[in-house]
Amino acid sequence: MAAIAATLVAGCGSTSSHSASGSHTTTSVAATTSAAAASTSTGFTSQGFASGIAITHATPGGKTPVNQPDDVTKLGDHIFVAFQNGVGPQGEATVKGNQGAGNRDSTIVEFSTSGSPVARWDVAGHVDGLTADTANGQVAVSANEDGNARLYMVAPGNPQPTAYRLPSLPNNGGFDAISFYHGRMLISASAPGTSGKAAPQASYPAVYVVSLNASAHTASVRGLFGDEATAKNANSGAKGTVRLALVDPDSNAVLPTAAPRFGGQFEVTSQGDYREIFVADSSGKQLSTLKLSQSIDDSAWASNASDILYVTDGSSDLIYKITGPFKPGSEIVGVTPCDAGNAPAACPTPRFPSNYLGQVDQSTGAVTKFALSTSINPAGLLFVP
Secondary structure: OOOOEEEEOOOOOOOOOOOOOOHHHHOOHHHHOHHHOOEEEOOEEEEEEEEOOOOEEEEOOEEEEOOOEEEEEEEOOEEEEEEOOOOOOOOOOOOOOOOOOOOOEEEEEEEOOOOOEEEEEEEEOOEEEEEEEOOOOEEEEEEOOOOOOEEEEEOOOOOOOEEEEOOOOOOOOEEEEEEEEOOEEEEEEEOOOOOOOOOOOOOOEEEEEEEEEOOOOEEEEEEEEEOOOEEEEOOOOOOOEEEOOOOOEEEEEEOOOOOOOOOOOEEEEEHHHOEEEEEOOOOOOOEEEEEOOOOEEEEEEOOOOOOEEEEEEOOOOEEEEEEOOOOOOOEEEEEOHHHOOOOOOOOOOOOOOOOEEEEEOOOOOOEEEOOOOOOOOEEEEEEEO
């Protein structure tokens, strides 16, 4: 098992023999987010919330700043962000010539409500799933979306994450986003057919139901529904059903009851397939699918007009905070034209621009640009009441 290290910082103290000095994390966040000063347009205000530039972790070449923030979640009053640090999607080391070359660890950072770092945990792999397990007061972490999947649980105040041993995954791929729905942990079965038969396959799950044995530190998995499942067409005017034939299950979420459609349901995005799939029951048999006009990655739904939207930007290494008022039930997404199934190898292009914030018409599936003057290359999205 690869080494796992954690550091408690900003006055929390350290109880781990693996801990590095936390003094570097006390640098003012304001200094690192000055390039993201507050801006307002069409009623929305964006400002820099935090950055990883002043937070370092150990790499083979010495300490380097954490970078590439991706998924984001909230537990208690604190915001947790996964920094991928250049690790490859199957856990490959950061390539030579990049910051932290040879590194194989992502870093989870806990931030206060003011954006100050409180604690950090290094975990082996490329973290792409991060969500709060509010029932147990922990954060669930998945890594390596293209294969060699890993799963961890992080408990605030405990410097040592718990790694869970996984069985061979029947989708021959990896783990991606995590949600808790009706008390169960659901993880997207990403990159199906990385090894073995190419996707789609009827035997490949699109979503896993994951059960943990806390004493043995093992996990078991079973499919919720498959890549070849049949779903009801949900686009306005569409009738009948469709065989999904998914090749790219990716992000997922549980919708708030305020959503105009599918309120309270579990949703998974198949990024390269331009689809959102909605699950209305715990058995995974009541499925609806919305065909989208653009490829999207992460999605977030507003519950209230006063919600705060946190957005990570891996290209600038910033976490933004956006305030509204938002329309309750509105869906904001990270639009990813270059990750579409028909995107050219050389991207971006005029037809396939760089990633941007968008919003989804939940009746038609039309994806339009979200009106914000700040240019953000979105990765993870989180609405907080």
